[in-house]
Amino acid sequence: MKKYLLGMGMIVPLMALAACGDDSSTEANGEEAAENFPDKSLEVIVPYAEGGGTDLVARAFADNLQEELGESVSVSNREGGGGAVGMQAGANSSADGHSMTLVTVELLTLPHSGLAELNYEEDFKPVALLNEDSAAITVHADSEYETIEDFIDAAESGESLQIGNSGTGAIWHLAASALEQEIEGSFNHVPFDGAAPAVNNLLGGHIDAVSVSPAEVINQVENGDLRVLAVMADERVDALPDVPTLSETGIELSIGTWRGITVPADTPDEVVDVLADAAAATAQSDDFIERIETLQLGYRYADPAGFTELMDDQDALFGELIPSLDLN
Template identity: 50%
Template structure:
């Protein structure tokens, strides 16, 4: 938030009676802890972004943010709870790209505009990752095996309708390969299943497999981005393999659509300053999560654009339920 507003809020938390100032609304917001709903399980990239944000935001809000994981339905349960919350700013959501996907799949009780954007925090591509002791050293080898063994390759995702499910489905469409799609309640359990030998691959973000790749337990075969990632310079893009596919997630803060704009503005300014905190940057850098900040207007444009894009992709893949 702007420096003057930040000072005012901190002063309020130190004991200034908001009523004595004669103003209402954002002038005394927040007066209690804010709950941040994470629609996926603890341990994954979405959870990591939420917790890093909540920790760094302590400097810019007079009350803390409590992170609560609400899993299920490929993110639908947590996103629905956030959309249906009281529009007072005290229950916010760490929204993911599934906000623009699930309604188009017919798997959600909400629409993408049932949540009002506050700020985008992050963006990451999907990546094809296999066990380090698997026979596939390259993406071409993996896809060749999958093509010769229809439906024998199990790819784990973060739930039916999740971006990691959609990215694998899009890969199959682009290459003419059939996969068995195995849903989990988040990326972390999918990766655990891959490590246990119960899957052939996952298509989660590089961040969600980075530690296991570094430890030599997993091997990343390709990233679904326009260019190679700085942290994984040796991993080719799918486009280098003549597969025209670039797809991934974004994460950000949102609140119920009827939340007053002055409350949104407080959260927006706090978000802007939080993203600039070195502690937030350090956590995301350590986990190889990409930082990409947009304010409420820019984030709204991203959601609208991606909702249209994913509707077209879902219709093309005939995935609507």
């Protein structure tokens, strides 16, 4: 299954001694910074609009983190560019641990799509992975497409289906494009600055479908306004037990998003360690897990090493997938 979720004999010793002195000074500065951290309020930058899945994760995390650190934690939405605007702002923010960014899988996909110059290794240090979600193909409750088979048949027959996503090159755009490739059909991809605006346009009847996470449509589904046709996951989603996976229809495709906390790359390691410990306690607390599950979001925690491993693996994966898709 496809899964897309740094005299010469006298000079050298002197240079070496100077280098050691610089390292010692840097380490001392890092330790001092960590000892005083945090000494003011903190901020979590969210690269998408308020109300979407990424925003909901950030707010649940911020509410619990401030109890761990003893300082207020605010959320700042800086949408635009399919997530690139907010993530670039996060990379350029103050590297003292007080400014965090909730990055998403788009940190990897946008650069491979030629839509951003972000580099996950050079721009950020990972703190904690908080969430993982699959894509859900969703239509209006009044849609003529009753099943995923109906939807696929329409695409294969040449109907110009308008499918909304959270931004060009963003994961939900890639998810729909990957499906388009698998069925050899054709979609008219309509980008928005986040999943919430895409869902609102579906509710208004302006597009035929969206590919977003289950959490971003679950309330409207439960209210009877929207209908999920299929999820792009290995297994059925707990929040939508009656909704089939694509593999159940013979399409072996699993793709989705993840969300995690990062800080700018120049943040001292000692400060990152303090923040990572607090983030671990927060992310593994009963209250945070309960809030994530209440929001119908997929829960997954990983420490900095585990988060790095995930990004390494998926960066290689998207480096192969994206060039094979027609994203124009």
